[in-house]
Amino acid sequence: MKCGYVAVLGRPNAGKSSLVNFLVGEEVAVVSHRQQTTRDQILGIKTGEDFQIVFVDTPGIHHSKNVLDRVMNKRVRSALAGADVILYLFDGSKEIDDEEKDYIKNLFDKSENVILVETKIDKFSKKEQKSGKNGVFAEIEEKNLQFIREIGKEKSLQKISAISGENMPKLQQQIVESLPDGTPIFDEDDFTDKSVKFLIAEKIRGILLQELDQEIPHGIAVVVTNFDENDELVRIDADIVCERQQHKGIIIGKGGANLKKVGESVRKYAEKLLDKKCALKLFVKVDEDWRDKNVAKYYN
Ligand SMILES: Nc1nc2c(ncn2[C@@H]2O[C@H](COP(=O)(O)OP(=O)(O)OP(=O)(O)O)[C@@H](O)[C@H]2O)c(=O)[nH]1
Ligand SMILES: [Mg+2]
Known part of the structure; x- marks a missing residue:
């Protein structure tokens, strides 16, 4: 059986909690349009016939302003430490900036099992349909893709939507394949570690x-x-x-x-x-x- 921990990382608002809720099929983590919604490290557990994925939802990566921020950033680091697979999410409707590029490169340097996930592609196609093929969103996507090609990681890229569910089964399959063989960590009925x-x-x-x-x-x-x-x-x-x-x-x-x-x-x-x-x-x-x-x- 394929079992293990999957750290879900990315900037505030990238869609981390939405992805975890979608794949777990339960409302494990709060989702909102505001940045820095998630404060804790929250486990979302999905058990199938031959796998158990334990998602570790994390607070968005950001600069620390106060003690709460530092506690949140510490939770991101601890999620990374115990992860078998890392999902790095970025909002597909925004250009990846230099700081985030460095962060992504660093992740690939340090870990072997990183999956890049472009989120919110439903937004992209709707706007795209309105604005025609060469709209601003196509430009953004092309720029982001260019960076991903530069670092040689286009094969590890998945494009998903937590609203329409597009490509979610494919992503889940890729996660399962990346997990080590083992025995389930949690009961098959559990969907979170939280009370x-x-x-x-x-x-x-x-x-x-x-x-x-x-x-x-x-x-x-x-x-x-x-x-x-x-x-x-x-x-x-x-x-x-x-x-x-x-x-x-x-x-x-x-x-x-x-x-x-x-x-x-x-x-x-x-x-x-x-x-x-x-x-x-x-x-x-x-x-x-x-x-x-x-x-x-x-x-x-
Ligand atoms: N259109 C669209 N909106 C999405 C998608 N995924 C998330 N969102 C929206 O993006 C906003 C942020 O989503 P969250 O899942 O809370 O993002 P997060 O990365 O967990 O944010 P933090 O916890 O603040 O770091 C919410 O308003 C979601 O409804 C998606 O696939 N498509
Ligand atoms: Mg969140």
């Missing part, structure tokens, strides 16, 4: 990322503080931690309207996940500068 508490905290953060404007989302951490389950009901309390008193007001919304809406979606998600009724309480708290001073309280 239900973590999945629920992440769901809350994911909904807030969608709902809120501008800077507030990056300053949010969510912790489930109470999780109490019997045969029929699960009681969940969670803290939404933000950095400013003013943000707290925005999260709660007029007369609590926003928080109520978030609570409704999360409750539905938890009921589906656990297959029982859920009583959910959300509390909004302020912890100034937690991203520098108190990261360990929320991310350990």
Whole structure:
């Protein structure tokens, strides 16, 4: 049986979590249009007849500004260290810049099993159809391809879409073939290493990322503080931690309207996940500068 770890790397927003969710077939990691959505290293597990792929979703590679950023970058390095295969994702609708080129070259120098993945090709073809064959996207693709040819890696390139699913079976096949022979690491029913508490905290953060404007989302951490389950009901309390008193007001919304809406979606998600009724309480708290001073309280 082919079994092993697959590190999923790339810039923020490249589509890493979307790819993992698609191939695992479950919502393992939060996806959003914002950069730096993923903060933890999250395992997504896919077991087939003759293989088990353990995807390691990672935070996007970026410059560190605060302690949280450094923790995130450390998680990328640790994912690399234990990987049998590395997927490096880049957004096909953007030109690969010099810094990223160096990073990719370095990856190929250091590891034998690297698969380059061009993401979001659905976007490409739609725009392309509108703008004609020689549109700006064709130009971008050609430039990126030129670089990949220069480093002699066009054979390791896969072009995919996590929206349409195009070429996903091919990519999965290539991953499986690259894995070593071994025995499964996880149970065949497992789809992640994370607890239900973590999945629920992440769901809350994911909904807030969608709902809120501008800077507030990056300053949010969510912790489930109470999780109490019997045969029929699960009681969940969670803290939404933000950095400013003013943000707290925005999260709660007029007369609590926003928080109520978030609570409704999360409750539905938890009921589906656990297959029982859920009583959910959300509390909004302020912890100034937690991203520098108190990261360990929320991310350990
Ligand atoms: N059109 C299109 N959009 C995509 C595709 N894959 C991801 N996206 C979108 O790109 C954005 C970022 O996707 P994520 O999967 O969260 O990206 P990520 O690389 O995990 O981002 P970080 O966790 O911030 O590093 C989201 O708005 C996704 O819906 C794709 O194949 N096609
Ligand atoms: Mg992500």
